[in-house]
């Protein structure tokens with residue numbers, strides 16, 4: 001950086017006592033003129049300096065922004081293939097399988113082994129060593145080899161149970177029937193409706209009934225931090241189902257990866273799109289997959305991208321609404337099956353003024369009523385316990401949104 005020229009010398013006024021008045025006046029005038037010139041010069045220098053300062057400030061701002069983008073820019077997933085003797089690493093990027101030789105930063109020296117998963121930046125520099133792949137899988141998926149839920153545990157949605165059985169169970173238990181009739185079984189079933197209405201239960205019950213492994217993945221788990229991680233998990237999900245067939249894949253909150261396209265162009269959105277594309281391509285290749293059925297669920301049907309509803313994808317839509325009066329009665333009966341309920345309890349009457357309750361709310365009502373009886377040292381659950389439980393759930397609903405009855409607008 002060039003050094004700024006030194007400041008102009010400060011003018012001095014030397015008045016000789018011998019001077020005449022006229023000489024003094026002329027000296028003062030000259031001094032005044034010199035002061036004016038220096039002042040002008042300083043003014044100019046100040047303007048220049050202010051300009052330079054504002055230029056530098058905007059450069060600083062620009063660098064700050066670049067730094068932020070660099071810090072927050074997306075990282076890619078890769079696996080370590082090999083560590084060379086001279087401190088370099090061969091990595092293979094997930095997604096495109098590109099192999100790259102990259103230098104290992106001294107920060108990571110000794111921490112890395114062949115087979116590790118790492119996050120790399122645009123220049124292939126390793127930024128982070130990640131959890132083991134099997135850990136990531138285990139965290140994201142719930143696998144239940146033999147779920148315990150049966151159709152008799154589900155109340156108030158008989159039509160939905162029948163539809164799910166037709167669409168999921170029959171193709172697994174009687175594929176020949178579909179061949180004979182010459183119809184393709186639905187590829188995927190989408191259950192949509194408010195929270196806590198039994199969508200997960202339905203998927204589990206089908207898996208139970210067909211002796212299939214139940215594999216659940218939450219859509220929100222597919223929205224991952226690193227580029228390629230979501231689509232990788234989708235592939236893992238279908239590979240795992242193929243290893244364990246017969247299997248029922250259940251993707252809850254599918255809206256997290258299959259929402260209508262937004263206008264924003266952030267890398268996060270692009271990554272969600274990539275994950276959805278992977279899901280669609282897995283579903284498109286579904287015919288060859290044998291005994292795997294796929295069920296998805298959402299509370300936000302209105303948000304879904306139509307691409308996932310096309311024929312061959314989630315082409316059987318089943319709405320699972322909140323239960324009606326009879327449904328609520330059935331559900332309450334199911335959840336009090338193992339309880340000693342007093343004769344003064346009339347479920348029909350009890351559920352008539354709680355029409356906003358979902359199945360999950362009714363399950364909580366039964367549990368809470370049981371808790372009131374226990375608190376009172378009784379083994380029999382009375383009508384007053386249900387009333388207290390109702391009040392408690394109403395109260396907790398006004399304070400928090402969970403676990404009181406859902407006031408969700410669907």
Ligand SMILES: Nc1ncnc2c1ncn2[C@@H]1O[C@H](COP(=O)(O)OP(=O)(O)OP(=O)(O)O)[C@@H](O)[C@H]1O
Nearest residue numbers: 153154155195196197198199200201331359360363
């Ligand atoms: N129709 C039902 N019959 C009996 N119990 C039910 C029913 N619906 C919900 N429940 C109770 O509520 C709990 C939660 O239900 P489930 O997880 O199936 O709801 P969901 O529709 O999948 O909810 P979400 O959309 O929030 O995932 C169940 O474990 C069960 O105890």
